[in-house]
Amino acid sequence: MANWASTEYVIEGPKDKVQLIFNTINDFMTGKKPFKEHSCEGWEGNVILELNDKHKPIDFSKSYLRGFFQDYNMDEGNIRIYAEEAWGATDFRRCLKKLFPDVTIYFKVEENGCEVYATNDSAGKYFSERYLIDYSVDGADDIEYFDELKDALKYAAKIMNVASATLEDVEEKKKKNEENDN
DSSP, X not given: OOOEEEEEEEEESOHHHHHHHHHHHHXXXXXXXOOOTTOOTTBHHHHHHHHHHHSXXXXXXXXOOOEEEEEEXXXXXXXXXXXXXXXXXXXXXXXXXXXXXTOEEEEXXXXXXXXXXXXXXXXXXXXXXXXXXXXXXXXXXXXXXXXXXXXXXXXXXXXXXXXXXXXHHHHHXXXXXXXXXX
């Protein structure tokens, strides 16, 4: 059974291309267009196959498309997509890029079980968070995101009940508490 990763995409580019992608997603998700044979509702591959049929034929037979749309919207001329994908980010963005070389596709993927946290948004245009604290200590658990390391360490110090913390302090505390499932 796959570990499901939460992936978020932002697609920007020429208005006509972005609108075509959005309309295709919307048609499948609202039932205006039946999903492809041997597939299922929400599958990213439906969109890739449909756009490939209408746009330009590209061989996607070796593409890894194991993701499902959870939500999507048009935001200031860009598409924002929330998907659940098996193990990590799939080839969805690569397939779209092959079909539409002039669009830009930013993504952020998180899969806590295998500790996958990645983005291609190095400038932080859409996904500014660079640090994540995922903790479970004495029955309290939470996940918090931070743009700056200093803010993440300040938060870690608060959790650890100390005045300040370094990355080494956090790693040491983590090793000591792993046996207690903290």
